[in-house]
Amino acid sequence: MTENDNDAKAIDAEDVRQYSENYNTGDAARANHVAANAAVKNGVIKAATSYEGTRELTHDFSIELKQGTITDQQRSGRCWMFASLNTLRYELMHRWKLEDFEFSETYLFFWDKFEKSNTYLENVLNTLDEPTDSRTFEAINAYPADDGGWWQMFVNLVNKYGLVPKSAYPESQNSKDSDAFTQYLTTKLHQFTIQLREHHRNGKSIDELRTFKKRYMEDIYRICAIALGEPPAKFDWRARVKDGDDDKSSDDKDTKAAKKNATSNASTKKSEAKAEKSEGEPGIDERKQIVEHDITPLEFYHKYVPVDVNDFVTLCNNPMKNRPFYTHFQLKYSTNVAETGNLDFTNVPIKVLRKAAVDQVKAGHPIWFACDCMQYCLRDGGYFSKNAVRVDELFGTDFSIDKANGLEYSDYPSNHAMTITGVNLDENGEPNRWKIENSWGKSTGTDGYYVADGEWFDQFVTEVIIRKEFLDDKTLKATQADPVVLDPWEALTARCD
Structure with a gap:
C-alpha cells in the first residue's frame, strides 16, 4: 500500500471554478469585493475593525488603580515577569508613597535563565533511559531555557533571590532582544545533554554525572x-517620597514607617530655598528620601514589598470535560527552580474566577492574568473585543468556538500575561469591561493600556493569580487538596511569553 492509496479526495478544477463563480456572482459579490479591497490594502485586523464596537468600549472604569509608568518587555518573552513585577510595584509605590517605581526585570531574567538551565539538566539526569523520541523527553528537551513562564516561576525566583530596583540592574541589549542569547544558551545545554547521556551509556554513576553537571553550570553562569x-549581590537605593497625604491606600502605620525610613536631603531651610528660587537659582527638592546602602536583594524584597508572593493561588478556567472544576492539578517537569515543587493550578468555573478578580480589584490590588492575546485584539487602539474586531463580517462566516473546544484543539492557548488595574461594573455589579496594563510600551493601546469587554475576558482569559483572602470557602478548600498530577503536555494553560 502506497501513501496515496487512501480515500482522500483532492480539489479539482471544477471545484475551483464553482467556488470562484459563487464568489463573484449574486448578492455576495459586492460585499466580497469591498471586503477584499479593504483587507488587501490594510490587512485583516484593520479591515475588520468596527468603529461601532470601539465606540461602545470606552476607556472609562468605575474602579481604577493608580499605577506607575508603563513598562516595555521589547523583543523578549518576559511578559509573565513584567506582569508579576507590575503587580508588586503597585503595592510598593502605594505603601511607601512613591511617584513612580520599576523593578529590574533583567535581574530576575538572569536568575531564571540560570535556574532553568540547572533544572533542565536535572530533568535530563532523571530521564537518562528515556528514548530521545519519547513524549516525556521531547517535552523536557523542547525549550530548556526559553523566556516564557508562569506566576509561580516568578515566586520561586523572588523567594530565592529577592528583588532589586531597575536602577541597580538596568536592561541590556540581550534582555531587550533575547533571541540570540537564548539560542546559544539552548545549544550549549543540548551539548551538555548529549555528553551526560553518553557518560551514562559508558557506565558513569549518577554522582559522577552530577559532578559533570556542576562543572557545566559554571559555563552557563559565564x-x-x-x-x-x-x-548585584548588594546595592544602594534612593527614592523620593511624594508630598502630601493623598494616598488612601497607605494607612497611618505605613506612613509612619515610610517617614521613619526616610531622610531629608535638604541642606537649607525652606525659606532659604525659596529665596534661591526668587533669585533664579534651581530650587532644592526637599521631599523626604528613602536611602539604603549595601542592601541585599532579599533584604530589599522583605523590607519594601508589602505583600508575600506566597500568599497567592493560581485559578484557572478550563471547561474541558477531563478537567473537572474544583480540582487541584500539578504539572510534571514544570518548575524553573529545581528544589521547588512543580507548578499547580486549581480549576474553577468562570463565574468564580470572575468574582475573585472583581473582589481583588475592588479591594485595591492589581491582578496577574494569562490569556490568548492574539484573539480579537486591536493593538493600536488597545481593545480586546469580538465587537471591535468583526472578522465574521469581513469574511462573511462565523468563527465561534466555545472555550472548552478552543482549549482542547489549541485554538485559544494562553500566550501572554498582563495586569488588571481596573474594572467597570454595570448596574447589577457585574464586570462589563476591564482595564489592562500591558508591557508593550506606551506606543500600543491607549498609552500602553488596553480595555477588554466582559465576553472577551470570559472566553480568552485562562488564569488569574488571586490573594487567598478573596477566595470563597469551596475554592480555598480545593486549592489545599492533594493535586492530580498531569504530564507536561497536559497543562491547563501554556507558558506565557
Whole structure:
C-alpha cells in the first residue's frame, strides 16, 4: 500500500471554478469585493475593525488603580515577569508613597535563565533511559531555557533571590532582544545533554554525572553574566517620597514607617530655598528620601514589598470535560527552580474566577492574568473585543468556538500575561469591561493600556493569580487538596511569553 492509496479526495478544477463563480456572482459579490479591497490594502485586523464596537468600549472604569509608568518587555518573552513585577510595584509605590517605581526585570531574567538551565539538566539526569523520541523527553528537551513562564516561576525566583530596583540592574541589549542569547544558551545545554547521556551509556554513576553537571553550570553562569552582566549581590537605593497625604491606600502605620525610613536631603531651610528660587537659582527638592546602602536583594524584597508572593493561588478556567472544576492539578517537569515543587493550578468555573478578580480589584490590588492575546485584539487602539474586531463580517462566516473546544484543539492557548488595574461594573455589579496594563510600551493601546469587554475576558482569559483572602470557602478548600498530577503536555494553560 502506497501513501496515496487512501480515500482522500483532492480539489479539482471544477471545484475551483464553482467556488470562484459563487464568489463573484449574486448578492455576495459586492460585499466580497469591498471586503477584499479593504483587507488587501490594510490587512485583516484593520479591515475588520468596527468603529461601532470601539465606540461602545470606552476607556472609562468605575474602579481604577493608580499605577506607575508603563513598562516595555521589547523583543523578549518576559511578559509573565513584567506582569508579576507590575503587580508588586503597585503595592510598593502605594505603601511607601512613591511617584513612580520599576523593578529590574533583567535581574530576575538572569536568575531564571540560570535556574532553568540547572533544572533542565536535572530533568535530563532523571530521564537518562528515556528514548530521545519519547513524549516525556521531547517535552523536557523542547525549550530548556526559553523566556516564557508562569506566576509561580516568578515566586520561586523572588523567594530565592529577592528583588532589586531597575536602577541597580538596568536592561541590556540581550534582555531587550533575547533571541540570540537564548539560542546559544539552548545549544550549549543540548551539548551538555548529549555528553551526560553518553557518560551514562559508558557506565558513569549518577554522582559522577552530577559532578559533570556542576562543572557545566559554571559555563552557563559565564554565558549569562557575559550576556546580561553579573547581578548585584548588594546595592544602594534612593527614592523620593511624594508630598502630601493623598494616598488612601497607605494607612497611618505605613506612613509612619515610610517617614521613619526616610531622610531629608535638604541642606537649607525652606525659606532659604525659596529665596534661591526668587533669585533664579534651581530650587532644592526637599521631599523626604528613602536611602539604603549595601542592601541585599532579599533584604530589599522583605523590607519594601508589602505583600508575600506566597500568599497567592493560581485559578484557572478550563471547561474541558477531563478537567473537572474544583480540582487541584500539578504539572510534571514544570518548575524553573529545581528544589521547588512543580507548578499547580486549581480549576474553577468562570463565574468564580470572575468574582475573585472583581473582589481583588475592588479591594485595591492589581491582578496577574494569562490569556490568548492574539484573539480579537486591536493593538493600536488597545481593545480586546469580538465587537471591535468583526472578522465574521469581513469574511462573511462565523468563527465561534466555545472555550472548552478552543482549549482542547489549541485554538485559544494562553500566550501572554498582563495586569488588571481596573474594572467597570454595570448596574447589577457585574464586570462589563476591564482595564489592562500591558508591557508593550506606551506606543500600543491607549498609552500602553488596553480595555477588554466582559465576553472577551470570559472566553480568552485562562488564569488569574488571586490573594487567598478573596477566595470563597469551596475554592480555598480545593486549592489545599492533594493535586492530580498531569504530564507536561497536559497543562491547563501554556507558558506565557
